[in-house]
Amino acid sequence: MYQKIEASTCHVASRKMVSNFAMKNENHLDEMIRLAFDIEHDLHIKAFWSLDLVCEKKLKQFAAYIEDFCIILPKIKDASALRPATKIAFFLTKSNHRKNGISLTQEQEHNLIEALLDRLIQDEKVASKVYAMKALFVLGKKYDWVHNELKMIISQDYSNHSAAYQAATRNLLKKLNK
Template sequence: MNSEMFAKIDQSTAHKKSRITVSNFAMKNDENLAELIEIAFDISHKNHVKAFWSLELVCNKKLKMFVPYLDRFCEIFPKLKDDSAVRPATKICMFLAKSNHRKNGIELSKDQEHTIIENLVDRLIQNEKVAAKVYSMKALFVLGKKYHWIYEELKPIITQDAFEHSAAYQACARNILKKI
């Protein structure tokens, strides 16, 4: 792969300005976005994590561009192992959950919802970094408005885990527990 998109990803860094440059380039046309996603979803690719960093920004700005790739995302999400890819992937799930809940938002299929829910619960109970757990918690809270059984699962998990994590996790847990 010697494309301009590949070169931009390869030269990118974790700095926000660098990630924004890649995400803006990806949003210029469907081919760039498709290549960014192809790299992000290829777990064995050396730039898979970097691609996920920029994909998160694409989804934050133009989530509807991501819709054609939702089924593939649902397939790859449970396979992610690198913490640096898991964090943006769980944040993408949060964007999807919020959009799915809004009028005129993205409508997830039942299978997509259930796959995302199942994997977010797994991320919440596994030994993940705090940011991924917080995004999982927030996404599950939103999805729980449609599937009330989620709250029954969520309450004991976040109550039990709260004291093992950072102040940021504890604050988010308290906030969500108040709402449910």
């Protein structure tokens, strides 16, 4: 697994090959996740690139690692790892909201909320912020105060960002104001 991750690139075909390899074998997936969560390791970024594809296809395989993910999410510094990590957070919150999805504990939900709100107020790239917004929107369906916080943060931040961020914010504000 290590060699596959090391040889991978950010291209979709490469990431898919690594994620498919990991999904076929529990030990490979475990190795990928341990590497992704080791934020001091040079390859943790590449591991996250493929891990978000695993979570998109087979989120239940990630269920045993949610507690560790909630701990590592606020510690991720690199923007290239943060985008797939916030995307995974979005997948988790979306699944948690579904009937037969993954169940997050209240503590895990609160840890995700805190980490994602922090990402919104920090100087992060647009994709990470958009996934954080989407995840917070879903969590706000259970915790009303989250929608209020989210609305306040994205409204204040609106003019300081790119057109892509502003478009995502407008769409979300429409949903929040319904």
